Amino acid sequence: MKFITRREALRQSGLYLLGTAACAAFPGFGIGCSQGSVDPEKAAALMQDTRKAAVAAIRLTVVYDNVSYRQDLRTDWGFACLVEGLDRTILFDTGRYDDRLMANLSRLQIAPTQIDTLFLSHNHPDHVGGALAVLNARPAIDVALPASFPSGFKNAISKRGGTASACRHPRKITNHCLSTGEMHSWVRSEHALIILTDQGTIVLTGCAHPGVVEIVEQTKALTQQDVLLVAGGFHLLMDSASSVRKKAARLKQLGVRHVAPSHCTGSEAMEILAEAFGDRFIQSGAGRAVTADDLN
Ligand SMILES: [Fe+2]
Ligand SMILES: [Fe+2]
Numbered sequence: 001m002k003f004i005t006r007r008e009a010l011r012q013s014g015l016y017l018l019g020t021a022a023c024a025a026f027p028g029f030g031i032g033c034s035q036g037s038v039d040p041e042k043a044a045a046l047m048q049d050t051r052k053a054a055v056a057a058i059r060l061t062v063v064y065d066n067v068s069y070r071q072d073l074r075t076d077w078g079f080a081c082l083v084e085g086l087d088r089t090i091l092f093d094t095g096r097y098d099d100r101l102m103a104n105l106s107r108l109q110i111a112p113t114q115i116d117t118l119f120l121s122h123n124h125p126d127h128v129g130g131a132l133a134v135l136n137a138r139p140a141i142d143v144a145l146p147a148s149f150p151s152g153f154k155n156a157i158s159k160r161g162g163t164a165s166a167c168r169h170p171r172k173i174t175n176h177c178l179s180t181g182e183m184h185s186w187v188r189s190e191h192a193l194i195i196l197t198d199q200g201t202i203v204l205t206g207c208a209h210p211g212v213v214e215i216v217e218q219t220k221a222l223t224q225q226d227v228l229l230v231a232g233g234f235h236l237l238m239d240s241a242s243s244v245r246k247k248a249a250r251l252k253q254l255g256v257r258h259v260a261p262s263h264c265t266g267s268e269a270m271e272i273l274a275e276a277f278g279d280r281f282i283q284s285g286a287g288r289a290v291t292a293d294d295l296n
Contacts, residue, residue: 050177052176058086062289079206083195091115094127113137115141124207132157190208207264229282230251260283
C-alpha cells in the first residue's frame with residue numbers, strides 16, 4: 001500500500017482543500033464544530049425500524065481512492081466505496097471524475113445497474129464528481145444527501161429520474177442503514193453512513209469534516225451499539241502527531257474495534273492509527289475489499 005504525504009495530498013486535492021490548510025493556521029477550524037443532538041426517543045424509534053445485517057454477508061469495496069491498494073486500479077484524489085450484502089446495494093460517494101469511477105467499477109466487475117442507492121457524504125467534488133454519470137447509467141435510484149446540497153444538484157438528480165432524499169436529521173436509508181444526519185463544520189456539512197450489523201455498527205465516512213471522533217460519538221448516541229469498523233476518510237491530514245494519538249485513543253475508548261482509514265487521513269496519521277490499532281488496523285485503498293475475514 002502507498003501512503004500519501006501531506007504535500008502530495010494538497011497538490012492532488014486542489015483549491016477546495018483550502019479549508020484543510022486553514023485547519024493548520026487556525027486550530028479547530030473545520031473540526032467538530034457542531035454535532036446534531038440526538039433525541040433518545042427518536043433514536044429508539046429509528047432503531048426499532050431497522051434490522052441488523054449479517055457481517056458474514058457484507059463486502060465493502062473501495063472503488064475510488066488516492067491511496068493505492070490494488071495496482072490495476074487507477075488512483076485519484078477522492079473516495080467511493082460499494083457496500084454489498086445488505087438489503088440494498090449502496091454506492092457511498094463517487095470520486096472526482098466520472099470516467100475514472102466507471103473505469104474502476106468496470107475493472108472490479110461492478111455494473112452500475114447493481115447499485116440500488118447512492119449515498120453522497122458531502123458536496124465536495126472529490127466525492128460527488130461521478131454522481132450524475134452513475135444516475136445516467138442507473139436512473140431512478142434513491143440518492144441520500146445532506147439537506148444543504150444546492151437545489152441545482154437535487155434538480156439534476158430529479159431530471160434523471162432519481163429521488164434526492166435530504167438527510168437533515170438522522171434517518172433510515174435502507175432496512176440496514178442510517179444516516180447520522182447532517183453534521184456541520186466550517187468546511188462543509190456532511191453525514192456519514194451507519195450500517196447496523198449483528199456484530200456492531202460499521203461507519204463509513206467521506207472526509208469526516210465534522211470530526212471522525214464526533215461522527216463515532218453521534219453513531220453511538222443514535223444506536224447504543226458497539227462500533228465494529230470505521231472506514232473512509234478521517235481528515236487527519238493536518239493534525240499534529242499528538243492530536244492524532246489523542247483521537248486514536250478516543251476512538252479506542254469509544255469501543256471502535258477496527259479502522260480502515262484512507263483518502264484524506266494522511267500518511268502520518270495512518271501510521272499512528274496502525275500503531276494504535278495493531279492487527280485491527282485494516283489497510284485500505286483503491287480496490288481493497290473488506291469482508292468478515294478482516295473483522296474478527
Ligand atoms: Fe475528500
Ligand atoms: Fe471533503
